[in-house]
Amino acid sequence: MKTRKNEIWAAYQKEIADDHYFFARSCIRQNFFPAAENLYINILRNELGKDIFDDARQTTCTGIAYHSGIIPFETIMTVVARQFSLMNEAGYENFVASCVTSFGIYIEVMDTWKHFPETEQKTREALKRATGKTFKIPKNLVHASDVIYKFRKEIAAKAKFRLINQNTREPLKVVDHIGCHYAKIFPQEGIGGAEYPYVLAGLIDEWGGKQVDYPERRHCCGFGFRQYLLKSNRGYSVSNSKKKFDSMQTFKPDLIIANCPGCTFFLDRWQYVIAEMEGKTYGEDGYGIPVLTYEELAGLLLGYDPWDIGLQTHQVTVEPLLDKLGIVYDPEKKYKGRNGEDIGIPENPQVLRCC
Amino acid sequence: MPETLYQKLEKDVRYIEGLKACFNCGICTAICPAAEVSDYDPRVVVDTVQKRDESELEKLLKSDTIWMCGECLSCKTRCPRGNTPGYIIQALRALSIETGLFIESQQGRKQLAIKRTVGDHILKYGYCVYIDEVDTEMYPEQGPVWDWLRQNRESMLERLGTSYNKEQSGTLRNISQESLNDLKKIFDETGGTQRFEKIEKYSSVKAKELNIDFKDGKDNYFKYLYNE
Numbered sequence: 001m002k003t004r005k006n007e008i009w010a011a012y013q014k015e016i017a018d019d020h021y022f023f024a025r026s027c028i029r030q031n032f033f034p035a036a037e038n039l040y041i042n043i044l045r046n047e048l049g050k051d052i053f054d055d056a057r058q059t060t061c062t063g064i065a066y067h068s069g070i071i072p073f074e075t076i077m078t079v080v081a082r083q084f085s086l087m088n089e090a091g092y093e094n095f096v097a098s099c100v101t102s103f104g105i106y107i108e109v110m111d112t113w114k115h116f117p118e119t120e121q122k123t124r125e126a127l128k129r130a131t132g133k134t135f136k137i138p139k140n141l142v143h144a145s146d147v148i149y150k151f152r153k154e155i156a157a158k159a160k161f162r163l164i165n166q167n168t169r170e171p172l173k174v175v176d177h178i179g180c181h182y183a184k185i186f187p188q189e190g191i192g193g194a195e196y197p198y199v200l201a202g203l204i205d206e207w208g209g210k211q212v213d214y215p216e217r218r219h220c221c222g223f224g225f226r227q228y229l230l231k232s233n234r235g236y237s238v239s240n241s242k243k244k245f246d247s248m249q250t251f252k253p254d255l256i257i258a259n260c261p262g263c264t265f266f267l268d269r270w271q272y273v274i275a276e277m278e279g280k281t282y283g284e285d286g287y288g289i290p291v292l293t294y295e296e297l298a299g300l301l302l303g304y305d306p307w308d309i310g311l312q313t314h315q316v317t318v319e320p321l322l323d324k325l326g327i328v329y330d331p332e333k334k335y336k337g338r339n340g341e342d343i344g345i346p347e348n349p350q351v352l353r354c355c
Numbered sequence: 356m357p358e359t360l361y362q363k364l365e366k367d368v369r370y371i372e373g374l375k376a377c378f379n380c381g382i383c384t385a386i387c388p389a390a391e392v393s394d395y396d397p398r399v400v401v402d403t404v405q406k407r408d409e410s411e412l413e414k415l416l417k418s419d420t421i422w423m424c425g426e427c428l429s430c431k432t433r434c435p436r437g438n439t440p441g442y443i444i445q446a447l448r449a450l451s452i453e454t455g456l457f458i459e460s461q462q463g464r465k466q467l468a469i470k471r472t473v474g475d476h477i478l479k480y481g482y483c484v485y486i487d488e489v490d491t492e493m494y495p496e497q498g499p500v501w502d503w504l505r506q507n508r509e510s511m512l513e514r515l516g517t518s519y520n521k522e523q524s525g526t527l528r529n530i531s532q533e534s535l536n537d538l539k540k541i542f543d544e545t546g547g548t549q550r551f552e553k554i555e556k557y558s559s560v561k562a563k564e565l566n567i568d569f570k571d572g573k574d575n576y577f578k579y580l581y582n583e
Contacts, residue, residue, distance in 0.1 A: 027483040030526045032501075035515040037526055056524035057534050064483040067426040069448035070470045070554065071370060075547035082537060104428075116368050130540035180427040187432060194432045220388045224425025227389075229469050231461075231493065231582050236425060238496075239392045272498045310515050315498040335503070337510030346503035 013237060014191060016150045017094035019138040021052040024106075026099030027060050028261035031294060035310025037098055037238060040144055040295040047158055048151050052096070055086050063101040068226040073112075074126065078121065080109045081127045087137035093139035096147060100260035103143040104181030107189050112139060143182060145259035145294045149191055149199045152206040162302035163209030165254070166326035171210040172254040175289070176200035177244070179260020180220050194218075200257050203294060207301060209255075216247035221263040228266075241270040245282045245289075252284075254320055256291045261285040267291045275352035286353035288316035291303045300327060307333045317354040331355065360412050364450055373442030377401040383430035383440050394422035396494075397430055397440035404443060415452040422462035452553055458561040467558040468553055468580040470571065478539055481530030486519075493581070 021044070029036050044050040061083065066076040083106075087095055097103040113120035127133050156162075163172040178197040183190025192198030195218070204211050218250070222240025227233040244267075248256075258264040271288040275281050283289045291314065292300075299309045306327065311318045312334045323328055334355075337343040348354055364370050383397040385391045387478040390397065400420060403411050415421060430440045431439040448457075457463030466503040473483050480487075485509060504511055508519065508557050518525030542548045562569035 001582060011520075018476060025526070027485075030482070031484055031486050031489065034504075034512055034517050034519075038516050054524045056522075056528060057531065059481040059530055059534050059538055060477055060483045062483065065469075065473050065477060067445075068466075068473060069422075069445065069452070070474050070550065071542075072449060072468060072546045072550055073367075073445075074545040075542055075550075076546050079538065082541065086475075094578045112368060112372075115372065119368060126541070126544045130544040131537045180429060184432045185428045204500055211506045220425065220427040220429060222425070224389070224427070226422065226465070226469055227425050230465050230580075232465070232580075234496070236389065236392050240388045269496045269498060273496045281432050297501055308515075313500060313504055313511075313515075315500045336514070337507055338513040341510050341514075343507040344503065347499040349499060 002300060003027065010067065011081055012188075012193065014142070014146070014189065015140060016142050016146045020092060020095075021049050021050065021094050021096040021147070022092035022138075023052050023144075024058060024061070024083055024095060024099075024102060025053050025054075026097075026102065026261045027064065028265060029098055029293075032261070032265045033296075033306070035313070036293050036295060038204055038276055039299045039304065039309045040098070043155070043295055043298055043302070048154055053081075053090050053092055057086055059104050060082060061098070061099070061102040061107045063271060064225060064229075066105065067101065068229060074122070076105060077109050077112070077123045078126045078130065079125050080106055081135050082131060082133060084138060085127065088134075088136050089136060095138035095141040096143070096144050097266045098144045098261070100143060100179030100182045101262065103141075104185050106141055107186050108336040110141070111186065113137075129166060143199075143259065145182075145199050146191060148294050148348055149202050152203050155298050156206050159207065159301040161301045161325050161327060163204065163207045163301070163325075165324045167324065171208055172324060173212050173251060174209040175202045175212045175214070175248050175253045175256040176204060176249075177221065177256060177258040177260075177261050177263050178218075179258070182259060187232075200259055200294060203257070203297070209299075211347060212248060212251045212253050214248040214251050216244045216252060219244055219247075221258075221260070221266045222268060222270075223262040228262075237297065238270045238273055243276055245271065245274065248289075249282050253289050254324060255297075256289050257297055257299050258291065264291055264293050268314050268316050272352050276349055279351055281352060283316075285320075286351075287320050288352055290316050290318045290321045292313070292318070300325065305329070305333075307336075316352070319355045359409055360416065360450065360454070361407060361409060363453070364412070364446055367446040367449060369442045369449075370446035373439040373446065374401065374405060375437050377438050378436060380435065382435065383438075385422065386429045386433050387424075388427055388429070389423050389425050392419055393423050395420065397424070397444075400447075401438060401440050401443060404447070413456070414445060416454065416456040417459035417463075419460045419462040421447045421451060422460065422465070445537045453552060455553065455557040457554075458557045464558065464561060465580045466554055468577055470554045471577055474551055478535065481538060483536055486527065
């Protein structure tokens with residue numbers, strides 16, 4: 001049921017540049033879903049005809065270190081300033097952050113500079129002394145999922161598949177999980193704000209699926225930064241993800257999509273851990289619920305081969321979803337290396353069913 | 356007169372932005388994922404700091420409490436008075452390290468393990484996390500697919516079109532020495548290097564007190580902090 005507040009936020013649209021993007025990569029995505037960012041760039045360049053620049057000189061934004069308390073705010077502000085400087089040097093004005101933690105960081109830093117102008121001045125001086133660089137603040141700064149949302153209709157028009165179960169002809173039930181730092185820190189920076197984020201729900205609606213509105217929809221995945229980074233503290237992380245899985249299970253979701261690198265990772269891997277530790281699985285027939293990023297879902301619907309876009313690097317196997325979508329795939333190709341090289345296959349977990 | 360803890364805390368923009376005036380409604384605690392799984396109460400933290408009691412502040416800086424927050428910042432969205440307990444926590448953690456009081460709590464001491472993983476990765480690789488350093492002994496939840504990917508990373512990462520081990524743009528590229536030098540110089544200029552040095556220095560004192568072997572990298576003190 002839609003509320004008045006929901007309608008107010010639905011009417012709100014933030015500005016998302018139309019073209020010419022500087023792409024800031026994510027540490028977690030590059031490591032744990034290593035094909036996702038190239039797929040994103042390919043969709044923008046080849047499917048949507050957009051210009052997106054991938055700078056070899058960029059580095060981490062240091063956000064994980066900042067939110068874990070091991071580096072000062074002054075340090076991350078200056079690293080952010082260096083990223084802006086690279087964007088300026090490359091001739092771009094529109095900044096696209098691949099990571100939700102980074103997106104929150106960039107917004108937080110710019111907001112701080114507005115409220116405490118002396119911090120911007122000090123950052124400029126520090127960057128100049130350290131690197132000789134100067135910078136201009138981006139004209140437009142958005143998260144990577146915002147751009148997919150902006151062009152969701154164009155993607156739908158080119159899609160070979162829709163979020164429809166080919167056996168039942170019913171819409172697939174899709175859980176959307178929005179990273180906390182996408183809009184909980186600065187609600188006006190997220191499509192739909194913090195309470196009714198529409199950035200992924202809009203994709204589900206446009207691409208033929210059905211949103212799952214479960215009680216813990218807005219709860220954190222449980223990353224917790226320093227809580228996950230220490231083996232001794234990881235109970236925090238898995239407990240919060242489990243709270244979400246237990247809450248969504250009643251609704252029998254076919255798929256989870258997330259816009260945050262950490263969330264995608266945790267919602268995938270903690271299903272494996274809960275299965276192995278407690279014997280509990282959340283999908284059908286002993287499988288987990290597949291977890292995809294927004295561009296992985298777009299890529300599948302556009303007809304990209306699931307193994308070319310790295311879906312074999314997810315611990316929760318995606319084949320049940322591919323079967324529902326009617327996507328034909330070659331099981332033999334799944335675990336092949338470069339040039340079809342035979343590199344063996346992963347061990348099967350004891351409980352979580354994998355293909 | 357040396358600065359009081361409060362005088363130091365009140366210089367931190369995160370503290371200035373985080374604390375307006377709290378009327379103890381407890382909405383932050385109701386929404387807090389940390390409060391749900393541990394003995395953590397952001398309302399109490401905010402109420403404690405707004406009382407401006409120097410000895411209470413010192414107790415907080417020596418406690419596990421300030422290390423329990425997960426920095427999701429759900430509290431920022433919900434506070435009806437515009438406070439951000441998560442920002443206050445950031446300022447308290449910074450001051451706890453600055454003053455060396457972090458080694459007085461079990462959770463505070465663990466900052467060394469984060470410095471020696473994420474912190475060192477940033478300056479060595481230019482990434483907060485990096486595939487070469489993430490194994491299933493330290494991160495067992497990564498599971499068998501990660502083990503397989505990691506063991507075959509040269510082949511698989513090329514098959515997936517990444518730039519792993521290559522000097523070019525793209526996923527997992529080698530970050531150039533020039534960019535790494537920029538990061539190091541930024542850390543030197545902005546207090547990042549000093550914070551790392553403080554974490555190491557105070558930790559060595561605590562390790563000696565606890566009679567645990569302290570060198571560098573994944574020494575016995577690191578393993579004690581990381582695992583227990």
